[in-house]
Amino acid sequence: MRPRDGLAAQDAIARLLADYHPLPGVADELLDQTGRIRPVWERFMAHLAALPPEELSARFARGDQYLRDAGVFFRQYGDDNSSERAWPLSHIPVLIDEAEWNTVAEGLIQRADLLEAVVADLYGPNRLVGTGQLPATLVGRSPEWLRPLVGVPPRSGHHLHFLAFELGRGPDGTWWVLGDRAQAPSGAGFALENRMATARVFAELYAEANAHRLAGFFRTFRDALHGLCEDHREPRVAILTPGPLNDTYFEHAYIARYLGFMLLEGEDLTVEKGHVMVRTVGGLMPIDVLWRRLDAAFADPLELNSGSRIGTPGLVGAVRRGNVSLVNALGSGILETRALLAFLPRISMALRGEPLRIPNIATWWCGQPVERAHVRANAARMMIGSALSTRLPFDLDSATGIGGQGRGPEEIDAWIESEGPALVGQEAVTLSTTPAHVDGRLVPRPMSLRAFLVRTARGWEVMPGGFARIGRTPDPTAIAMQRGGSAADVWILGPGPTQSVTMLPEPSVAQPRLKQGALPSRAGDNLFWLGRYIERAEGMMRLLRAHHIRLAETGDPDAPLLTYLDRHLGDVGLDPGQEIPDGLRATLSAATSSAGQVRDRFSTDGWMALNDLSRTARRMAGTARAGDDCARAMGVLLRKITGFSGLVHENMYRFTGWRFLVIGRAMERSMEMAGLLAWLGAPDAPDGALDLAIEIGDSVMTHRRRYAAATTRETVIDLLALDGMNPRAILYQMGEVRNQVALLPGADVNGQLSRLSREVMRLHTDVATQLPEGLDTDALLDLRDRLFDLSGLLSETYLG
Amino acid sequence: MLYDVGMRITYSYDRPAAGGRHLLRLLPADLPGQQRLVSGLLSVSPAPAERSEMVDFFGNYGTEIIFRDLHDEIEFRVDARVERFAEPSGLDISPPLSGLAAEIAEYRSLDPDSPLHFLWSSARVQPTPEMTDYARAHVFDGITAFSAVLAIGRALFRDMEFDAEATTVETLAKEAFARRRGVCQDFAQIMIAMLRGIGVPAGYVSGFLRTNPPPGQPRLEGADAMHAWVRAWCGRDMGWIEFDPTNDLVVSLDHIVIARGRDYGDVSPVRGILRIAGDQTSEQAVDVIPVGAGY
DSSP states (O other): OOGGGHHHHHHHHHHHTTTOOOOTTOOBSSBOTTSOBOHHHHHHHHHHHTSOHHHHHHHHHHHHHHHHHHTOEEEEEOSSOEEEEEOOBOSSOEEEEHHHHHHHHHHHHHHHHHHHHHHHHHTTTOHHHHTTSSOHHHHHHOTTSOGGGTTOOOTTSOSOSEEEEEEEEOTTSOEEEEEEEOSSOOOHHHHHHHHHHHHHHTHHHHHHSOBOOSHHHHHHHHHHHHHTSSOTTSOOEEEEOOOTTSTTHHHHHHHHHHHTOEEEOGGGEEEETTEEEEEETTEEEEOOEEEEOSOGGGSOTTTSOTTOSSSOTTHHHHHHTTOOEEESOTTGGGGGOGGGGGTHHHHHHHHHSSOOSSOBOOEEETTSHHHHHHHHHTGGGEEEEESSOOSOTTSOOTTOEETTSSOOHHHHHHHHHHHGGGEEEEEOOOOOEEEEEETTEEEEEEEEEEEEEEEETTEEEEOSSOEEEEOSSSOGGGGSGGGTOEEEEEEEEOSSOOOOOOSSOOTTSOOOOOOTTOOBHHHHHHHHHHHHHHHHHHHHHHHHHHHHHHHHHHOOTTOHHHHHHHHHHHHTTOOTTSSSOHHHHHHHHHHHHHHHTTGGGSOHHHHHHHHHHHHHHHHHHHHOOTTHHHHHHHHHHHHHHHHHHHHHHHHSOOOHHHHHHHHHHHHHHHHHHHHHHHHHTSTTOOTTHHHHHHHHTTOHHHHHHHOOSOOOHHHHHHHHTSOTTOTTSHHHHHHHHHHHHHTSTTSEETTEEOHHHHHHHHHHHHHHTOOGGGOOHHHHHHHHHHHHHHHHHHIIIIIO | OEEEEEEEEEEEEEEEESOEEEEEOOSOOOBTTTEEEEEEEEEEESOOSEEEEEEOTTSOEEEEEEEOSOEEEEEEEEEEEEEEOOOOOOOOOOOBGGGHHHHHHTOOOOSTTOGGGGSSOOSSOOOOHHHHHHHHHTOOTTOBHHHHHHHHHHHHHHHOEEOTTTOOTTOOHHHHHHHTEEOHHHHHHHHHHHHHHTTOOEEEEEEEEOSSOSTTSOOOTTTTSOEEEEEEEOHHHHOEEEEETTTTEEOOTTEEEEEEESSHHHHOSEEEEEOOSSOEEEEEEEEEEESSSOO
16 A cells, blocks of 8 residues: 555545444454454455445455355255255454464363363263262253263274364453354354355455465364274275255265265164174275264164164164264263353363363353352343253243343242253353444444364364354344354464465375275265156156147147157156146256255256256246247256256266266166157057157157158167167167176176176167067067166165 | 063064164163072074174163064064062151252262162153142152152052053153053153152163962063063162052062163163064063972
């Protein structure tokens, strides 16, 4: 900045701050008590003020576009449904000075060590209870104290490997821990996405702002998980997710891709001889470390919650035998108990002889008379709620509320007296505010910050950044995203350039490469069915287009050829009376749902193309009219679906998963064509049926070029069934199946073909040696049945 | 008293199960001073692919078995010899019911026998106002904890009807109580809910009853199958006592303990995860015969 611009710049900053008025009694990240911009923000504010409003909007849009392109979403739960929502990024990052952050980090490391000591005691000697440091009732009553894990030491020697702390800044400027996340902390992946987007919004500034990069932390984390494996040369780490309906599933899929870990669900795993194994298309493969994103109670229906349908029976047994490391250990969730916050300060003194460097939010357990009296006397300024809840203080539920939420003072008294041991009072939090850009203005909004720690061989390491939640209104309780809050990036700014680290491997580090065949069977199954559904939808579109073209040409829905075709439509589940039949939309949504199960193996472009397809079909269902209009609509859908197929063919790496997708598609196409030819090539089919087959088979021009003569049953069968060069023909597709099956794991064992390979070979040969006259309707239907059986055999071999 | 215990449980599936994993709690317990497992054998047919033994948090024996092959029937057999010791007479040295809370509050242990595990709702036993009111109506000011346990157990025996058709293994205590009908499992879980509702730690016991009574005494309800009853904590001095609400008696030499827990879920004899398509049926037969006593 040149000196003579200084004044103008000051004016610009002043204009930017015209509507920025922190509330009295609340700390603000940007402005100090005298209203001056804090040093750590100066450069950022100057940059921001220099951007014209339209430029700023364009940049915000660029960040949002990145998030949309990356497919970032979160799942919002309504009263009776849930939906995927666009990621609510608050574009202005939270800036924190490196020196201050280092102090915070030291405090968090101290706390992480303390939590490890507490959880080790609770599942070990239980001295904290024995000496009265912790009330026995609190532990014994907690649903998170998992009795089957008592007395089971973790294989790694530690219960905790990855932690998060929710932090807030109080009115006097000091940081407070609002809650500990030890069960399955989420947010680190979202922090990374917030960073990617925010770095695009403020690209030049970010490049020179001396903000600490996040990639190093993730590499440390990956190395730490690899380090927990028994065999370091072949690390077998996977992420265990509850599945696509979980509110943070995107993060699970994203971070699995980013770190190169398998993403597994409980049913992907089985326990054999006390070892955790993943079911892959290449057979059972051992798993050494599970980063679980699933609450422990649901992890094993045999020994934990028997109602769980997302767990792995026998997992606890494998842990007990010391054959797997869980990050974090099953049972760590007890550390999230709200009431524990009332005791940690004293436990820190008792166990480690030192006070907490960062205090936690003041908490009083109402199971003790003095504390109970205190909460009663100060109820109006407290959040009173379940002592055993593991929710964060601002995740208010029906049973929690400031001042007891709508209860009169006498009611509160009675409540506390009757249910004392089940309740805690917590000081109502006043969070600091930070700038948010709302409707073109900069305004202060309450903020809480989630920090992440990973255990390394050398101790805890703190992510130099974090995940900030920004309130929608000045009300600090409206900060949860489920309640309309947003998320922001956190920049830790140093005095000089920070070391830039990427996830790219250093030359000296041997990069373990996962074996081919490490495709979980469930993922293979979903890809196979994705291929089938996509092809089925395409076939339906072609049939419907042919129907509507005929309808438009003849104008007579009762024409013999049309009614004949409509019977086939009915056979494949389409109601010709509907413009965009439900059967087509159901097939498209089945494809989307299969793809949704394998988001970690699927490009974002492919995912969006698929969603676009469903959306378009849904929109058309309301407007398209029978005849010409519908024929055109089908043309649009066909172009979109071929676009998707193109992505699959041109861009997907030839992993085993891709092969299953391609096999599914080829099998479906062969079955469809066999059925179509059996129907339209039948002796009693009306005039024009053979030409219709060529049209639906997309081979009009080829037929004209290859056969000078008129259309006969023989030419049609030759072109659509027996032609090895026509991608629409059964023989061609069978060749594709044969080629891909040969490349699957276990296709031949010691030179011997597997049963599946043999069957594929036999079927291919049978088709290849057929003559058109031999392939009559019965033979075609028989061929289709054999294809059904083949699909079943494939599932049995690889996907069951 | 020495017993020979024989039990057979069979499960039949309409369509073969593709595999399965079960946690079995079927072997009688070893309880110092109370019961001794002289010998015990649990056999499983067809032979499982894997079998391993464990002891759970509450000290119960567990056997985990895994089937990998198709099977349409499973049979579990227990052959055991158990010695049951005479317990001290039920002299009531328990504190007043109103004083129990103070003794519990002093308790600083979460050992398996700690009353603190047995005081609150558990997965299958949730005290309700109806059950707690019922329990309160059967105690009086100044009653001792032990007398309160007896009074509530007797009242239940009187007001409940034994009915093997009214409930299933999944029925919750409050549902069975609403119907005033059920089997030993329901009697036990209702009584546990009531005791917890008035602040008496109470747990669930699974086990066997001797098949034929001593001469001149009536045959006990539940002797043909596995049985269940209640244990209640009656203060520091008296400790745990066991009461059988289905038969209205304080447990002594006629009962053989298999497992103890907070409710049925902690001790379920066969906890299984398997993939089956059709229905299943099960049968069980139990014989508990005193050894060498001429019965």
